[in-house]
Structure formats: C-alpha cells, structure tokens
Amino acid sequence: MALAVAPGTALAQKAGMTAPTRPLIIAHRGASGERPEHTIASYTRAIEQGADVIEPDLVPTKDDVLVARHENEISETTDVAQHPEFAGRRTTKTIDGQSLTGWFVEDFTLAELKTLRAKERLPQLRPGNTAWDGKEAIPTFAEVIALAKQHHVGIYPETKHPTYFRSIGHPTDTLLVAQLRAAGWDSPAAPVFIQSFEVDNLKRLATMTKIRLIQLVAAKGAPADGAAPSYAAMVTPEGLRAVARYAYGLGPEKAMLWSGATATPLVHDSHAAGLKVHPWTYRAENVFLDPRFRRGDQPATHGDLVGEIRAALGQGIDGFFTDFPAIGAEARARETK
Structure with missing residues (x-):
C-alpha cells in the first residue's frame, strides 16, 4: 500500500512538498557525528534530533540486496577484518579509476x-562514537x-558507483526504483530524493521514476x-539549465x-535555472569547517557549526546535509525566527 502524503501535512513539509517551507535538515548517514554512520542507531538518533530526511548510501550485495554503506569497500566501517572466515575475500579492485584493497x-x-x-569510521575525530562499535548490523x-x-x-x-555496478551485473538503479515502488513511492510527492554524483544514471532514472532527482557536484573533478x-562546467548558468532538464535540485x-567570505553566484544561478540547492556536508569538527568558523587549532575540536550553517541559510539554500542534525536544527531555528 502506498504511504499517503497529503500536501500541507507534517510529512509533506518534511519532504519539501509545500511552499513556503523551512530548509530541509538532511541527516548525512544519520547522526553520524554521534553514532557510527549508516546504522539504525545513527538514523534513529537523527530522527530524535529533528532531521527531516535520513540519507542512506546504497550498494548491492552479491545477491542483489541494497544495503546502506558509504562505500562498497567495508574494512573502515565494519569488523570484517576480524572474521577469519572471510580472510580469503580480501582483494584489490579498481573503482571509478581508483585502486582499492579490502x-x-x-x-x-x-x-x-x-x-x-559496524564500527566508527573516524575514531580519531569521534572517539565517543567507538562506544557503539560492534553493536549494530549493516x-x-x-x-x-x-x-x-x-x-x-x-x-x-x-546510488554509489552506479556505472561500476552496472558493469559487473548489479544494476543498482533498477533495484532502487523497484524497491521504492514496492514502498508505494513513485511520484514527485513522495518523501524521497534520489542523488548521484554521476549524470547518465540520473538521466536514466528520470525515465524510470517520477521521484525527485538531485545532481551532486564537487568543487573539483x-x-x-x-x-x-568537469563539475565546474556543470555549475555555469548554461550547465545548470542542462541539469534542470532531468533533475529537481543540485547538491x-x-x-x-x-x-573566501564572499558568496558565489551558485545558489542564485541554480534557483534561476529552477533547481533547489542542498549543499553538503556540514560537520562540527574544525578540520571540516570553513576557516572562518573554526575555534582553536585542534582538528577534532568543535567550532561554530551553527554559524557556518546560518551563513549558508542566509544565501537561500533549500536544505543541507549535516552529520549533526541537532546543531542543524538549532541553526535553522535561529535563522528562520
């Protein structure tokens, strides 16, 4: 049975379906600043802290079941190395041009x-999260x-590495759309956004589903x-208009x-092309913060994440990815009063 989502309801507002709406708080891998990423504990913590949307990165198993992992190489996020029965599975592969062993x-x-x-991926920066190591399944x-x-x-x-997975017989786009349809989600009103750093799979998805699509872009590459x-070519005014022909938004x-401290025209130009803007990823540790918002010189020390998010909200962004949904909720509340 489809999950009914009527315009004007709380869920509709969370999914960005009504206007005007508050910017979306997108829980990046869950509340991954406080729990090991991509675990039910992390997603649950994010929901408790006021996230509107939870973000699972998806990769397929050998038997074509989609699971939540940031990467298909899992030595950094699980205890697989401690399982002698899987020692023979360690191998080297080339994923998107990068050689990886694990x-x-x-x-x-x-x-x-x-x-x-599961285990904490960044124990040096987030030692408190290691208290949950070994407690959560994938x-x-x-x-x-x-x-x-x-x-x-x-x-x-x-969808992680969709071209790679398609090349080895695991069409993740098809698996994703089928599972969303089974959940009753196949329209722009569904509380779902599908994101990808690749382009052709999003264009293919646009022919397979009516769910809103987000084109991810990076500062380099x-x-x-x-x-x-290049991603740089995609965020020119002309490039953004091309993205808008298949995507709902830009990430x-x-x-x-x-x-520096001056806003670029990206948010303005994206809106002019008809795209929503959901930047990534807002994290509290100094090492991840814009220099203007760091506090002290220790990489793991928390700086002014509220200030950094508020600065972005001041540009008119429509949502934001964060590892710390509670801080994101505080920033949004202070900026939208």
Whole structure:
C-alpha cells in the first residue's frame, strides 16, 4: 500500500512538498557525528534530533540486496577484518579509476554481511562514537525505509558507483526504483530524493521514476561516468539549465557557495535555472569547517557549526546535509525566527 502524503501535512513539509517551507535538515548517514554512520542507531538518533530526511548510501550485495554503506569497500566501517572466515575475500579492485584493497559488499551475500558489525569510521575525530562499535548490523535499504515510515520522515538515497555496478551485473538503479515502488513511492510527492554524483544514471532514472532527482557536484573533478567534462562546467548558468532538464535540485559541495567570505553566484544561478540547492556536508569538527568558523587549532575540536550553517541559510539554500542534525536544527531555528 502506498504511504499517503497529503500536501500541507507534517510529512509533506518534511519532504519539501509545500511552499513556503523551512530548509530541509538532511541527516548525512544519520547522526553520524554521534553514532557510527549508516546504522539504525545513527538514523534513529537523527530522527530524535529533528532531521527531516535520513540519507542512506546504497550498494548491492552479491545477491542483489541494497544495503546502506558509504562505500562498497567495508574494512573502515565494519569488523570484517576480524572474521577469519572471510580472510580469503580480501582483494584489490579498481573503482571509478581508483585502486582499492579490502573487502567489498558485492562479494558477500546479505546473510554473510549480517554477521558483521559496524564500527566508527573516524575514531580519531569521534572517539565517543567507538562506544557503539560492534553493536549494530549493516542495515538493508528495506530496513531504512521501514524506519522512515515508522517515524514519518523522508529518505534521500544515493546510488554509489552506479556505472561500476552496472558493469559487473548489479544494476543498482533498477533495484532502487523497484524497491521504492514496492514502498508505494513513485511520484514527485513522495518523501524521497534520489542523488548521484554521476549524470547518465540520473538521466536514466528520470525515465524510470517520477521521484525527485538531485545532481551532486564537487568543487573539483568530474562525474565518474564521463558524462560531463568537469563539475565546474556543470555549475555555469548554461550547465545548470542542462541539469534542470532531468533533475529537481543540485547538491553542491559546501565550499562551492563561497569565495573566501564572499558568496558565489551558485545558489542564485541554480534557483534561476529552477533547481533547489542542498549543499553538503556540514560537520562540527574544525578540520571540516570553513576557516572562518573554526575555534582553536585542534582538528577534532568543535567550532561554530551553527554559524557556518546560518551563513549558508542566509544565501537561500533549500536544505543541507549535516552529520549533526541537532546543531542543524538549532541553526535553522535561529535563522528562520
């Protein structure tokens, strides 16, 4: 049965379906500043802290089940290295032109993955999160959907390395659309955004579903599928108009909003092209903050994340990714009073 989402309801407002709305708080990998990322504990914490949308990055298992991991190489986020039964699975692969050695989700069945436990990816910066090491399993996309429905929040899945997975017989776009349809979601009114750093898979998705699509872009580099010469070319006024032909919004790296302390025209130009703007990723630690908002010289010390988010909100962004949804909620409340 489809989840009914009527315009004007709290869920509709959370999913950005009514106007005017407050900017969306997008929980980046859950409340990953306080719990190991992409775990039910992290997503639940984000919901408790006021997130409007939770973000699962998706990769497929050997038996084509979508699970929530930031990367298909899982040695940094699970205890797989401590499982002698999987020692022979360690291998080297080339993913989007980068050589990686480790253990890869696509070499495990879901049943095998469920024997692993998550751990904190950034223990030097977030030592408190290690208290949850070993306590959480890798969640399936179905489990994330069920959690979101239970708490009436949206979801913001990212298809990771779609061209690579398509090349090895795991068409993640098809798996994603099928699962969203099974959940009753296949319209612009659904509390869902689909995001990707690649271009051709978003264009393909635009022919497969009516769910809103977000084109991710970075300050450097180009899409891994070679569909554009650079991300820089995609964020010119002409490039943004091209993106708007298949996408609902743009997800730029947050540094792209600024040239020093001066706002770039990116938000204005995106809106002029008809695109919403959801920058990523707002984190509290000094190492991740714009220099203007750092406090002290220790990388792990928390700086003025509220100030950095408020500065972006002042440019008129429509939502933002953050590892710290509670701080994001504070910043939005102070900026939108």
